[in-house]
Amino acid sequence: MKSLHTKDFKVNDSFSIAGSPTTLNNKASDDDKKDALKDISKKLGELQDKMYANNRYGVLIVLQGMDTSGKDSLIREVFKNFNARGVNVFSFKQPTSAELEHxxxxxxxxxxxxRGKFAVFNRSHYENVLVTRVHPEYILNENLPGIEKVEDIPATIWEDRYKQINNFEKHLAQNGTIILKFFLNISKEEQRQRLLRRLDLKKHNWKFAPGDLTERNYWKDYQKYYEEAINNTSKEHAPWYVIPADDKKMARLLVAKTILDELEKYDIKEPEVNEEVTENINKYIEILNNEK
Structure with a gap:
């Protein structure tokens, strides 16, 4: 398999969604990708065990992408070798009435x-500068002072939210949270094919909602606002990675490899064994072996 350099997908400069590929020209077979992911997923699981013992860093993984971009299956495959206590997945849907009170x-x-754990956001705080851009009427549900109708929403609100999100993430990073953000970039044609599969395969019918077709009509708007959001919020302390996602297996591999490559830059070691335990380990073994 051709070498993969995850830094190639990191957004450092001005990002153009139209200029970003949705497929990767790599001749790896499906078996090659599956084997590589299996190996990396195992290493990630071992690293998370060290993180848990080290108890110094937490890791926030943000996954964004258009409907059908493969977020759910990616989470299942990338994190399958994690200890269950070491990773929590949150799928953020429409805010509840209780959440809207904040x-x-x-x-x-x-x-x-x-500290010591992973949190995976399947959709995230970025919905508040994406979905609300496409549907600004959703802002009214937040009951913000001075905003009674869409026309009251100030033009500066989006720029303000980018600043708020950057400050939020900077605060987290400065206090021990490693942040990695992934945009799963699929083509409109690939989305069409995946929606058709949901309808063609009875076992996947439950995944389809008529609203998927409604949102598809806003494809260009979403692409525009994703580009704007990524350009405004990809920072060294919380970088965005734009992942070609028409090939689900390759997308999973790229995300997993990026996470591993980045975490290996940190000094994450298991704590040293207590000196008393080290000096008396044989004694403790003998005591336990002699128990009746």
């Missing part, structure tokens, strides 16, 4: 990872 970041803040 600011838009609140429900994400309370889902952040403990």
């Amino acid at each position: 600011d838009y970041l609140w429900r994400h803040y309370i889902a952040l990872p403990d």
